[in-house]
Amino acid sequence: MTHRRQFVQAAFGSALLAGLGTRFASAQTNGQVKIIYGFPAGSSGDIVARRIAERFAGSPYTTNAAIVENKAGAGGRIALDALKGAAPDGATLALSPFSATSIYPHVYKKLSYDPVKDFVPVSIAAVMHHGLAVGPMVPAEVKTVKDFVAWAAANPQLANYGSPAAGSTPHFIGALLGLNHKVDLKHIPYRGSVPGVTDLVGGQIAAMVTPSGDFLANHRAGKLRILATSGAKRSPFLPDVPSFAEQGFPEFTVEEWFGFYAPAGTPPAIVAQANAAINTALKDKALIDGLGVVGLIAQGSTPQEMARSQRAEFERWGPLVKQIGFTGDS
Known part of the structure; x- marks a missing residue:
């Protein structure tokens, strides 16, 4: 178990460095930004995506408000599959609960994405x-x-x-x-x-x-x-x-978060711009109140904080999933 924990920590660390450590010139994403969300419209996470999407317009990240695309099904995995295949240019983000990146690796033997290698954490957005x-x-x-x-x-x-x-x-x-x-x-x-x-x-x-x-x-x-x-x-x-x-x-006692991810390889400058746009939006009182209506607490983070939390939840839930005995093939 110790070796596995060391491997997981090393993998998370190397992925974060790969996503954030390379130098790129800063450039605004002038096209249309899309946010993919893996559950139906009207759910609490969908509201997070839409409230933040509205406030992207005119930010250093993008000139336009983002659009939200619901790709519901498979517990959010369909949306993350779509993010994995997206170009790493800042034009596509996904909003996901931490279960899809911290718990599913313990559940599915053949998970179609690697939550560490295929995605870059951008920011936590809300806690539920x-x-x-x-x-x-x-x-x-x-x-x-x-x-x-x-x-x-x-x-x-x-x-x-x-x-x-x-x-x-x-x-x-x-x-x-x-x-x-x-x-x-x-x-x-x-x-x-x-x-x-x-x-x-x-x-x-x-x-x-x-x-x-x-x-x-x-x-x-x-x-x-x-x-x-x-x-x-x-x-x-x-x-x-x-x-x-x-x-x-x-x-x-579980406080789950919704967080934004970008495809692996997204330039660090664009990740930083997206992070800034998200965290600026989360300071808007109307947004905070709007999330409160559906029981969500607006809460941002740095990419590094999000990665650390993802790793901690991965380690917490591994033995619990084993105790339950559930697999994706159950």
Whole structure:
């Protein structure tokens, strides 16, 4: 395991140096910048992409607002495949949750992209807390995570939960909840949060784990109940909902980020310009408030900080994925 960790750290370091260490002349990307996002329109990450895309216009990075292209499916892998094949000229970025670059390498034996060699980190954009919510299939007296575990144990034929994708962070939160408490929770993967939340509200599934922002509107309308959120502290957008840790489940403390990537080989000057444009956009109060509506915390980074976080999450999730026993061929 030590040798593997050293290899991974070396790989991340060399990739970062390759992406950022070569000297290129600074040049504005004057053409149309495209942001690829691997989940459906209307989801929380899609809103991040669109809010930031609007604010690229007139920056040192590009003269125009960026366009967003949704390439939904395969838990975000289709979008990253598209980024891998894009020209490294700054005209194409992808927005991705860290699960696609830090968790999927443990899940898929034949992952079609190398998250270290094929991409250059540009900037983290937003942080999200995941939530566990139940719908009308679950009785109103189920109000806590412990209540849900007890109900699921007593109703095995109904004990299921949805997630936005197989192999995603929400999938594994639910899987670990069932595994750690010896409850057989059947996993139902969706193509993003929106269709899963629709089925949850409609009583087609019992529960769902997904970014908590995707529950907000229905939670406030009383159509579903969020039992817990995954942040180290309560979500500022759901102060009435205790965290998993508060309820005695600290192992589910997860704060996942959405981050921007460029194709490997993108000139460091262009990466720096894209990073500056993203971080400038994230200081805009209207953008901060807009992300808050869907439960996201605006948060930028340097490319180096993003790479370090990606590596740390890779190392954290490896043993957990092994414990769950899930593979892409499952």
